Amino acid sequence: MAQANKNQDRLFLGFDFSTQQIKVIAVTDAFEVVYDGHVQFDVDLPEFKTNGGVHIHPDHVTITTPTKMWVKAFDLLLSRMKASDFPFHKVVAVSGAGQQHGSVYWKKGARIQLANLSPDQNMFDQLKDSFSVDDSPVWMDSSTADQCLKLEKAVGGPQVLASITGSRSYVRFTGNQIMKISETKREAYDNTERISLVSSFAASLFIGDYAPIDHSDATGMNLLDIWTREWAPKCLEVCGPNLAEKLGPSVHSTKPVGKVSSYFVKKYGFNPECVVVAFVGDNPASLAGLAPEQGDVVVSLGTSDTVFLWLTKPTPGLSGHIFANPINQDDFMSLTCFKNGSLTRERIRDENSEGSWDKFSEMLKKTPPGNNGALGIYFDQMEIQPFAEGVYRFDGEGNKVDSFPPEVEVRAVIEGQFIARKVHAENVGFQLGPNTRVIATGGASNNQEILQVLADVFNSPVYVKEVPNSAALGCAMRAKHTLDGGKFSDIAQKAHPSVLVASPGPYSQVYSQLSVRYREFEKMIETQSQ
Ligand SMILES: O=C(CO)[C@@H](O)[C@H](O)CF
Numbered sequence: 001m002a003q004a005n006k007n008q009d010r011l012f013l014g015f016d017f018s019t020q021q022i023k024v025i026a027v028t029d030a031f032e033v034v035y036d037g038h039v040q041f042d043v044d045l046p047e048f049k050t051n052g053g054v055h056i057h058p059d060h061v062t063i064t065t066p067t068k069m070w071v072k073a074f075d076l077l078l079s080r081m082k083a084s085d086f087p088f089h090k091v092v093a094v095s096g097a098g099q100q101h102g103s104v105y106w107k108k109g110a111r112i113q114l115a116n117l118s119p120d121q122n123m124f125d126q127l128k129d130s131f132s133v134d135d136s137p138v139w140m141d142s143s144t145a146d147q148c149l150k151l152e153k154a155v156g157g158p159q160v161l162a163s164i165t166g167s168r169s170y171v172r173f174t175g176n177q178i179m180k181i182s183e184t185k186r187e188a189y190d191n192t193e194r195i196s197l198v199s200s201f202a203a204s205l206f207i208g209d210y211a212p213i214d215h216s217d218a219t220g221m222n223l224l225d226i227w228t229r230e231w232a233p234k235c236l237e238v239c240g241p242n243l244a245e246k247l248g249p250s251v252h253s254t255k256p257v258g259k260v261s262s263y264f265v266k267k268y269g270f271n272p273e274c275v276v277v278a279f280v281g282d283n284p285a286s287l288a289g290l291a292p293e294q295g296d297v298v299v300s301l302g303t304s305d306t307v308f309l310w311l312t313k314p315t316p317g318l319s320g321h322i323f324a325n326p327i328n329q330d331d332f333m334s335l336t337c338f339k340n341g342s343l344t345r346e347r348i349r350d351e352n353s354e355g356s357w358d359k360f361s362e363m364l365k366k367t368p369p370g371n372n373g374a375l376g377i378y379f380d381q382m383e384i385q386p387f388a389e390g391v392y393r394f395d396g397e398g399n400k401v402d403s404f405p406p407e408v409e410v411r412a413v414i415e416g417q418f419i420a421r422k423v424h425a426e427n428v429g430f431q432l433g434p435n436t437r438v439i440a441t442g443g444a445s446n447n448q449e450i451l452q453v454l455a456d457v458f459n460s461p462v463y464v465k466e467v468p469n470s471a472a473l474g475c476a477m478r479a480k481h482t483l484d485g486g487k488f489s490d491i492a493q494k495a496h497p498s499v500l501v502a503s504p505g506p507y508s509q510v511y512s513q514l515s516v517r518y519r520e521f522e523k524m525i526e527t528q529s530q
Contacts, residue, residue: 010090011027011034011091012091012480013025013091013093013094013095013096014027014095014097014285014473014474014475014476015095015096015097015202015279015475016096016282016285016471016472016475017070017074017096017097017099017198017201017202018282018302018471019054019099019139019140019304020040020042020052020053021038021039021053021073022038022070022073022074023036023037023038023469023471024037024038024077024081025469025472026476029480031467033467035081036472037080037081037084039073039074039077039080041053041065044073045069045072045073048066048069050065050066053065054138054140056140059143061141061142061143063138063142064135064136064138066135066136067104067105067134067201068124068127068128068131068134071124071127071205074202074205075123075124078268079122088264088268088270088271091270091271091274092271092274092275093274093275093479093482093483094260094275094276094277094475094479095276095277095278095279095475095478096199096202096206096475097279097281097282097284097471097472097474097475098197098198098201098202098279098280098282099138099281099282100139100197100217100283101138101139101173101177101197101220102136102137102197102198103174103177103178103181103195103198104133104196104198104201105133105136105192106130106131106132106192106194106204106210107130107132107191109130110127110130110193111193111209113130114127114130114210118263119262119263119267132191132192133185133192137180138172138198139304140381141172141177142171142172142382143180144172144177144179144180147183148170148171148173149169150179150238151169151175151176151222151235152168154234154235155235155238162316162322164225164226164235165224165225165226165232165235165316166219166226166314166322166324166332167220167320167321169222170384173220174197174220174222174223175221175222175223175235176222178240179240181240182241189240193246194210194246194248195243196211196213197213197218197220197281199214199279199280200213200214200217200278202279203257203258203278206261206276207259207261208261209258209261211257211279212248212250212251212255212257212278213247213250213251214252214279214280215250215252215329216280216323216325216326216333217279217280217281217284218324219321219324220281222235222239223239223247226324229252229324251278252278252329253278253284253324253478254326254329254478255278256275256276256482257277259272259276260272260276275479275482275483277475277479277483279475280326281323282471283300283308283323283333283335283471284323284474285326285472285475286308286441286474287308287333287474288326288474288478289467289469289472289473290465290470291488291489291492291495292309292439293437294310295433295435295436295437296309296310296438296439297437297438297460299438299439299440299441299458300470301342301440301441302342302441303341304337304338304339305338305342305417306336306337307336307424307425308333308334309430310325310333311325311333311334312332314332315429317428317429319385319428320334320335320424320427320428321334321336321337323335326478327488328488334429334430336385336424338417338424339381339383340378340379340380340381341417341444342442342443342444344413345413345414345444348378348410352406352407352409352410353406353410360447361448361449361450363406363410364411364452364453365449367410367411369456369505370510372396372408373397373514374393374404374411374412375412375416375419375518376391376392376412376415376416377391377416378391378416386522386525386529387526387529388525388526388528389529390525394517398517414450415511416518418458419457420518421457422515423515423519423522436458436460437461437462437463437498438455438458439498440462440463440464441464442470445464446468448501448502452502452505454502455504458504459504459507459508461502461503461504464498464501465496465497465499467495473496477495
């Protein structure tokens with residue numbers, strides 16, 4: 001077939017196994033989106049009784065997701081694609097992302113089941129007993145403070161750990177989660193032949209074998225040396241016996257990890273030559289999808305909010321994270337993560353705007369930038385930085401108050417969150433400058449009034465990509481990049497330019513003053529929480 005015709009028929013798939021749903025997009029060589037679908041766990045699989053895709057345990061710090069729910073959701077997503085006559089045979093490469101830090105524990109013998117799936121059944125029925133731990137710890141969990149202290153002590157302190165792995169120990173990071181499993185569920189741990197991240201778990205389903213963990217997601221574990229890209233022996237030793245064997249190898253994110261298995265060829269009609277490219281963490285995938293330029297900062301407004309940028313010379317420290325870059329093997333990315341993101345915004349919307357984003361937006365429009373000095377801090381879940389929980393409101397005079405009028409509360413949650421994102425990004429070295437552009441992504445980046453507050457707080461123009469789901473798009477782009485080679489930046493140019501959606505108003509002084517007050521309030525809250 002002529003190259004032009006051949007390319008016209010090619011499709012690339014990008015998946016995103018995120019906290020609340022699995023998403024997929026199919027794009028052409030020109031990155032025209034020809035299919036997008038999703039399975040929302042709470043709505044489409046109510047039998048698992050998740051809330052926001054997770055189970056919050058009675059201790060309020062243990063947070064897990066039923067591993068087999070992800071398998072059933074993947075079955076459902078693929079069956080919906082099949083029911084819509086999706087042309088699987090045209091797909092030449094797939095890749096995907098997974099919520100970072102979550103872990104999957106494959107039971108001894110599971111590899112054989114994975115390699116011999118029958119196309120006459122779905123994956124759920126064949127794999128539902130393949131996991132030694134039924135409930136996967138996920139990134140919202142904060143039950144491993146003891147394990148974090150042990151890990152830092154074992155390697156020589158928090159800065160030493162950060163210098164090796166890119167981060168001091170964090171309760172959601174997978175090494176600490178694995179340590180907790182090896183300590184509290186030893187029999188299950190010993191009966192585990194492979195530990196995957198959510199990303200490599202999804203890739204394993206596709207290739208019918210254990211897929212390696214990619215560097216970008218491995219650097220969210222407190223286990224991989226960010227300089228050598230090898231597992232750090234001192235960290236492995238303290239997190240679990242024979243851990244290197246259970247983790248398997250780690251590969252760079254651009255590597256192919258196999259072809260789609262015969263299960264996918266026979267059941268869905270995939271081309272047997274379809275390449276599976278390493279699945280990565282959701283934030284590294286968004287970095288690829290948004291392809292920020294020098295001076296850009298990405299603000300991802302999803303279940304978690306994250307602020308990240310492309311780095312070439314990292315300085316790992318005691319706040320924030322340095323991850324391996326998913327595109328250039330020698331580069332990195334910095335990231336700060338905030339657990340209280342969209343679920344908190346949705347709670348305030350439900351309580352003050354009758355559950356309507358339109359009403360929420362109207363209330364934002366009616367209140368002045370700076371909210372007349374009112375400041376709110378909303379940590380519904382234990383926050384990452386500071387390690388604190390609870391709701392705190394301060395009026396314009398700095399007095400603690402128990403409530404705000406509804407429209408003040410609406411602006412306070414958005415301004416409080418965005419001031420925190422800016423303050424903590426500055427703590428890890430991000431410097432707002434005259435050329436700063438904010439690239440916004442994630443669910444809330446569809447709300448114009450919320451983006452206007454983002455522009456005002458960051459005193460920078462805000463851009464979005466036309467395709468909202470940057471993680472899945474980034475994975476489709478990476479799939480094409482690995483298959484065709486060449487420069488990723490050439491692909492990024494083709495895949496949807498960024499569009500200016502909000503410019504800052506004259507409020508930099510207002511938010512500079514509020515940022516100073518925010519830092520004081522946060523310090524007080526952190527002290528109270530210790
Ligand atoms: O913990 C995080 C990043 O470090 C979150 O952004 C998760 O990746 C969300 F899935």
